[in-house]
Amino acid sequence: MSTDPTAVFDDEARALDAADPLAAHRDAFVGAESSLVYFDGNSLGRPPRATAERLAEFVTTEWGGRLIRGWDESWMELPFRIGDRLGRLALGAAAGQTVIGDSTTVLLYKLLRAALTERSTADPQRVEIVVGRDDFPTDRYLVEGIAAERGARIVWVEVDTARGVDADLLRAAVGPRTAVVLLSHVSYRSGFLADARTLTRIAHDAGALVLWDLCHSAGSVPVDLDGWAVDLAVGCTYKYLNGGPGAPAFAYVAARHHATLTQPIQGWMGAADVFAMGPEYRPAEGMRRFLSGTPPVLAMLAMQDTLDLIEDAGIAAIRNKSVALTDFALRVSDGILSPLGVTVASPRDPAERGGHVTLSHPAMRAVTVRLWKDDVIPDYRDPGGLRIGLAPLSTSFAETLTGLRAVAEAVRAES
Amino acid sequence: MSTDPTAVFDDEARALDAADPLAAHRDAFVGAESSLVYFDGNSLGRPPRATAERLAEFVTTEWGGRLIRGWDESWMELPFRIGDRLGRLALGAAAGQTVIGDSTTVLLYKLLRAALTERSTADPQRVEIVVGRDDFPTDRYLVEGIAAERGARIVWVEVDTARGVDADLLRAAVGPRTAVVLLSHVSYRSGFLADARTLTRIAHDAGALVLWDLCHSAGSVPVDLDGWAVDLAVGCTYKYLNGGPGAPAFAYVAARHHATLTQPIQGWMGAADVFAMGPEYRPAEGMRRFLSGTPPVLAMLAMQDTLDLIEDAGIAAIRNKSVALTDFALRVSDGILSPLGVTVASPRDPAERGGHVTLSHPAMRAVTVRLWKDDVIPDYRDPGGLRIGLAPLSTSFAETLTGLRAVAEAVRAES
Numbered sequence: 037m038s039t040d041p042t043a044v045f046d047d048e049a050r051a052l053d054a055a056d057p058l059a060a061h062r063d064a065f066v067g068a069e070s071s072l073v074y075f076d077g078n079s080l081g082r083p084p085r086a087t088a089e090r091l092a093e094f095v096t097t098e099w100g101g102r103l104i105r106g107w108d109e110s111w112m113e114l115p116f117r118i119g120d121r122l123g124r125l126a127l128g129a130a131a132g133q134t135v136i137g138d139s140t141t142v143l144l145y146k147l148l149r150a151a152l153t154e155r156s157t158a159d160p161q162r163v164e165i166v167v168g169r170d171d172f173p174t175d176r177y178l179v180e181g182i183a184a185e186r187g188a189r190i191v192w193v194e195v196d197t198a199r200g201v202d203a204d205l206l207r208a209a210v211g212p213r214t215a216v217v218l219l220s221h222v223s224y225r226s227g228f229l230a231d232a233r234t235l236t237r238i239a240h241d242a243g244a245l246v247l248w249d250l251c252h253s254a255g256s257v258p259v260d261l262d263g264w265a266v267d268l269a270v271g272c273t274y275k276y277l278n279g280g281p282g283a284p285a286f287a288y289v290a291a292r293h294h295a296t297l298t299q300p301i302q303g304w305m306g307a308a309d310v311f312a313m314g315p316e317y318r319p320a321e322g323m324r325r326f327l328s329g330t331p332p333v334l335a336m337l338a339m340q341d342t343l344d345l346i347e348d349a350g351i352a353a354i355r356n357k358s359v360a361l362t363d364f365a366l367r368v369s370d371g372i373l374s375p376l377g378v379t380v381a382s383p384r385d386p387a388e389r390g391g392h393v394t395l396s397h398p399a400m401r402a403v404t405v406r407l408w409k410d411d412v413i414p415d416y417r418d419p420g421g422l423r424i425g426l427a428p429l430s431t432s433f434a435e436t437l438t439g440l441r442a443v444a445e446a447v448r449a450e451s
Numbered sequence: 452m453s454t455d456p457t458a459v460f461d462d463e464a465r466a467l468d469a470a471d472p473l474a475a476h477r478d479a480f481v482g483a484e485s486s487l488v489y490f491d492g493n494s495l496g497r498p499p500r501a502t503a504e505r506l507a508e509f510v511t512t513e514w515g516g517r518l519i520r521g522w523d524e525s526w527m528e529l530p531f532r533i534g535d536r537l538g539r540l541a542l543g544a545a546a547g548q549t550v551i552g553d554s555t556t557v558l559l560y561k562l563l564r565a566a567l568t569e570r571s572t573a574d575p576q577r578v579e580i581v582v583g584r585d586d587f588p589t590d591r592y593l594v595e596g597i598a599a600e601r602g603a604r605i606v607w608v609e610v611d612t613a614r615g616v617d618a619d620l621l622r623a624a625v626g627p628r629t630a631v632v633l634l635s636h637v638s639y640r641s642g643f644l645a646d647a648r649t650l651t652r653i654a655h656d657a658g659a660l661v662l663w664d665l666c667h668s669a670g671s672v673p674v675d676l677d678g679w680a681v682d683l684a685v686g687c688t689y690k691y692l693n694g695g696p697g698a699p700a701f702a703y704v705a706a707r708h709h710a711t712l713t714q715p716i717q718g719w720m721g722a723a724d725v726f727a728m729g730p731e732y733r734p735a736e737g738m739r740r741f742l743s744g745t746p747p748v749l750a751m752l753a754m755q756d757t758l759d760l761i762e763d764a765g766i767a768a769i770r771n772k773s774v775a776l777t778d779f780a781l782r783v784s785d786g787i788l789s790p791l792g793v794t795v796a797s798p799r800d801p802a803e804r805g806g807h808v809t810l811s812h813p814a815m816r817a818v819t820v821r822l823w824k825d826d827v828i829p830d831y832r833d834p835g836g837l838r839i840g841l842a843p844l845s846t847s848f849a850e851t852l853t854g855l856r857a858v859a860e861a862v863r864a865e866s
Contacts, residue, residue, distance in 0.1 A: 065515075066510070066511055066514075066515030066516075067515050067516070067518075072518075074518060076518060076519040079519050080514075080518060080519045080521075080522075082515060082518065083510045083511070083514050083515045087510050088506070088507040088508075088510040088511050089507065091503075091506040091507060091510060092503040092504065092506060092507040093503075095481070095498045095502050095503040095506060095695070095753075096481055096498070096503050099481075099495075099498050099695055099696060100480075100481030100482050100497060100498045101481075101482070103482075103487075103489060103491065103495060103497065103828055104491040104494050104495045104828060104830060105823060105828065106495075106696060107495075107696070111696055111697075138553070138554070138557065138744070139553070139718070139743060139744025139745055139747070140744050140745070141716060141718030141719070141720070141743040141744030141745075142553065142557055142716060142718075142743055142744055145715075145716045145718075145743070169730075172719070172728075173718075173719040173722065173728045173729075173732075174718040174719040174743075174744065176730075176732075177717040177718060177719065177722065177731075177732035178716070178717055178718065180717060180731065180732050181715055181716070181717035181732065182715075185715055274745070280510070280514055280748070280749040281514060281521060281522070281526055281745075281746075281748035281749055282526075282745045282746045282747040282748040282749060282750065283747070283749060284747070285744070300560075300596055300597075300600055301556060301557060301560045301593070301596070302592040302593055302595060302596035303554070303556030303557075303560075303588075303589040303592060303593065304556070304587070304588040304589040304592065305556070306592075307588065307592065312833070313587075313588045313832070313833065314588075315584075315591075316592075316595065317588075317591075317592035317595050317596065328554060328556040328557055328560070328589075329553070329554025329555050329556030329557055329589065329700070330554055330555070330556075330689070330696075330697045331696075331697045332554070332697040332698070332699070332747065332750055333695070333696035333697040334695040334696055334697060334698060334749075334750055334753065335697065335747055335749055335750035338510075338749065408520060413518055413519060413520065415519060417728070418727070418728065
């Protein structure tokens with residue numbers, strides 16, 4: 037008998053797809069019908085089919101028809117309206133605390149500066165920013181720049197690259213000199229899912245504010261910002277929220293901080309009375325004070341189609357499918373990739389794992405180049421990490437299996 | 452005989468439209484066929500008809516089809532490619548000095564911070580920022596915030612609200628303590644067009660850097676950044692460049708400053724090797740160092756349709772039509788609005804006037820509300836200023852006359 041010992045995975049993928057309550061949602065995305073395998077929804081989510089029509093309709097009817105009147109009629113409120121909806125559906129944030137705007141980098145800059153100023157003003161010895169050594173470059177680079185310009189000190193948390201900042205590491209890093217802790221909810225490299233409630237409490241026990249980077253969790257992992265008593269959060273909308281290439285980011289500031297936090301990029305849209313255009317800047321009440329320039333209306337339209345899908349599916353069901361997808365991917369990897377020397381650089385425990393898994397092998401850079409040519413699209417991160425992003429709304433189990441078999445072939449070819 | 456003494460304007464409008472070499476370009480815009488009068492292309496430009504299809508096609512083919520591969524294939528370079536094209540067609544900027552990104556406010560913040568740091572490091576007594584008292588709020592608010600955080604001093608240039616900063620005013624404001632001068636090329640309120648070449652030289656003679664705000668000139672008034680020896684410029688793309696509501700801004704940094712200027716929002720996209728994701732931030736060479744977060748690709752697509760139109764028409768012809776439109780508007784205003792007590796709050800000399808004219812009357816706020824209901828759309832700026840924006844590519848002389856007659860009716864009704 038020469039049966040394929042991995043044929044069992046075909047049966048399993050079929051069964052999992054057949055039983056998947058979100059299977060039909062996949063058809064809502066452009067390209068669902070193609071044979072392309074997409075393992076990078078954690079970096080740039082696929083567009084929902086509804087988005088092309090939404091944008092074209094906006095251009096002709098709203099922009100072209102309402103013209104400047106659109107600002108008064110709805111656009112001025114759009115960053116708050118979409119922010120509130122995102123907060124309710126995916127972030128556990130009550131209304132009035134979430135806004136869409138700028139980029140992740142710019143919003144992190146504003147909120148880090150705001151938090152550092154508030155804490156170091158309240159207590160001049162609080163001049164330390166705690167951040168993970170393995171965090172996403174923007175987070176680290178921003179902290180470097182802010183520390184240099186404000187005379188703050190960086191406390192780097194050294195982490196295992198297959199994990200992230202955990203409770204023990206954070207406890208050892210914070211203290212009476214800590215102003216703000218910047219943490220990643222899901223590690224961009226390993227997919228490690230932090231225990232946000234516990235880490236937030238550790239930061240608070242030390243008298244610090246905490247700023248969560250939700251880029252790799254928002255839309256795939258349930259977030260409970262109000263419940264966890266988080267102070268500040270920033271995240272990305274072009275990954276699991278499918279906002280399109282370079283879509284604006286979101287920021288959350290807990291209501292209790294609105295009166296005391298101010299950010300340094302003082303623009304007209306953050307002023308108390310935008311159209312008074314008065315002689316001096318006075319920050320607006322509430323979340324508006326965290327805006328600077330004109331809200332990127334056209335750029336924040338697309339994400340609404342995914343919010344529709346999240347509202348329909350529910351974030352709990354999305355997380356259930358996400359765990360099932362990453363579980364399946366790890367089993368397939370153990371079955372067909374481990375024998376080729378591929379190791380898993382992501383947590384085995386689903387409670388510690390976000391929506392992507394990272395598979396390591398020295399040949400993964402070359403493997404990625406080969407796979408892209410064959411319409412199998414993961415991405416690559418040094419050192420030797422192939423990231424398998426499994427966006428729960430747009431990825432099937434069969435697609436996952438097809439893709440991992442292609443990875444096996446490519447590893448064989450490049451080894 | 453009871454002939455309308457203003458009927459002569461109808462003949463004139465007809466003749467001007469018939470002789471207008473850019474008349475056909477108006478048909479390229481959504482709404483050209485409607486009876487709506489649009490006097491606010493200086494605030495939010497109309498969409499070209501091509502834009503709806505461009506966006507829908509991008510979603511399906513590029514975003515949906517190329518997915519993450521799009522970044523390597525073209526999107527990473529798009530901010531520079533569009534920036535260079537804008538520079539060549541409308542800004543007098545050689546390649547490699549213009550980039551699209553962020554918002555006007557955020558780019559002004561970055562470049563003001565960069566310029567202040569460079570000048571005050573070279574000469575510690577240079578701690579003054581010179582800015583017009585009547586500049587757009589974002590410019591003034593930003594300077595306030597930066598001065599407070601950096602310990603700089605603001606020198607306010609007091610201007611006549613019907614004009615702007617001119618050579619005499621600037622000469623009196625700059626000196627050996629000046630670090631940077633922030634100037635508006637066209638005043639948002641009066642439409643005053645500054646003599647950018649002369650003012651740049653005055654700033655340089657004082658040893659300062661100059662940062663031009665081109666929001667109200669880019670795309671309607673020829674700009675010659677390289678020829679004028681400008682250091683820095685920032686401008687808006689949703690006005691005369693029709694980039695859509697909240698479209699990203701552009702920044703120009705003269706090549707001679709690339710090695711010495713650094714900006715404070717240190718993100719991954721400004722790093723020397725974006726995907727190395729190394730341990731420390733090293734700014735990229737050239738314009739990339741002025742980026743921070745992921746480029747807003749979807750949001751910078753629309754402006755390309757207007758760049759196509761500018762390439763076809765030529766910026767000189769656009770300026771010629773702009774001058775003819777504002778001249779005509781002033782003649783009509785003198786004929787039918789002056790008798791109602793309306794005054795002109797914009798320069799009479801076309802060499803000192805940008806693309807909009809401002810008409811003053813105490814009732815203009817109420818007039819604006821009334822006009823909007825009748826699909827005649829100017830905008831209003833305190834105190835008592837009705838801004839008549841005449842986007843040269845999308846506005847006809849007949850439309851201008853129809854709109855100003857509606858203004859006359861509304862002033863009569865509200866007086």
